[in-house]
Amino acid sequence: MIKQLDYKPIYEIFARFREAEAEPKGELDHVNAYTLVVAVALSAQATDKGVNKATAELFKVADTPQKMLDLGEDALIEHIKTIGLYRTKAKNVIKLSQRLVDAFDGDVPSSRAALESLPGVGRKTANVVLNMWWHVPTQAVDTHIFRFGNRSGVAVGKDVVAVERAIEDHIPAEFQQHAHHWMILHGRYVCKARKPLCSTCLIRDLCDFEEKTID
CATH class of the missing domain: 1.10.340.30 (Hypothetical protein; domain 2)
Structure with a gap:
């Protein structure tokens, strides 16, 4: 299991996510x-x-x-x-x-x-x-967040509940509202299960993943 990152790298990771997309949105269509x-x-x-x-x-x-x-x-x-x-x-x-x-x-x-x-x-x-909908800073851990959290060291845990708690414990409060969307989108499109796009990843230098791709 990857060691949990210290506070400063985690802050910088989410500061970069926020700079790249300040208001990330879920991709499921709904009207209410x-x-x-x-x-x-x-x-x-x-x-x-x-x-x-x-x-x-x-x-x-x-x-x-x-x-x-x-x-x-x-x-x-x-x-x-x-x-x-x-x-x-x-x-x-x-x-x-x-x-x-x-x-x-x-x-x-x-x-x-x-x-x-x-x-x-x-x-x-x-x-x-x-x-x-209710704008509560809850963390919905799916397969993308679980993978990203453990690979990067941002939120390490053996199951989804442990990762959820790690997110709540280690990610600064100012990022909690959008944290799960940043992680889901990053896991879905960059930190993929197969062939992660490490060469274009905006947090590559801060990530603990030891098997980074070089292409």
Whole structure:
């Protein structure tokens, strides 16, 4: 396991990220808090691009929990059948929509515990919604963040919860709001699982990764 970086390099890493893109955005299309919850829930084991393609027409007809219930599971499946695990996800979207109607008057709650009470919504999904919609500095650790955090030494941990805690403990407060988006985007497009683009990486000199590519 790579040793955790000291404070100064971590500060400089995120200062560079901020200078390059001050307001990073998530890549899942949504029109309100509800469609964000649905989009993130659908994105498990799927690409954002694939989810956006599937939800482009879906969200035109079902952008509230009640409209989704009115649409029904079979029609929902037709919209999302290009996404992996679409049958299970469709069931969960209908169930979470019903719970939002029954328990929250159709509104998306702003607490992690309440969000995690929704079918198909785990800690990562809850953290994404809290961060993107409610502007809470939560850290949604996905495979890109896990890889980048451990490779770079920014947030070292053996599992996603450990990496999440490392981010909260070691990344300066001024960067917490956008930290997970900077890391996701960097992991997705630069610090790739295969053939990372180290030669063009803006934090190459600060990164602890010992197997940097040279091309």
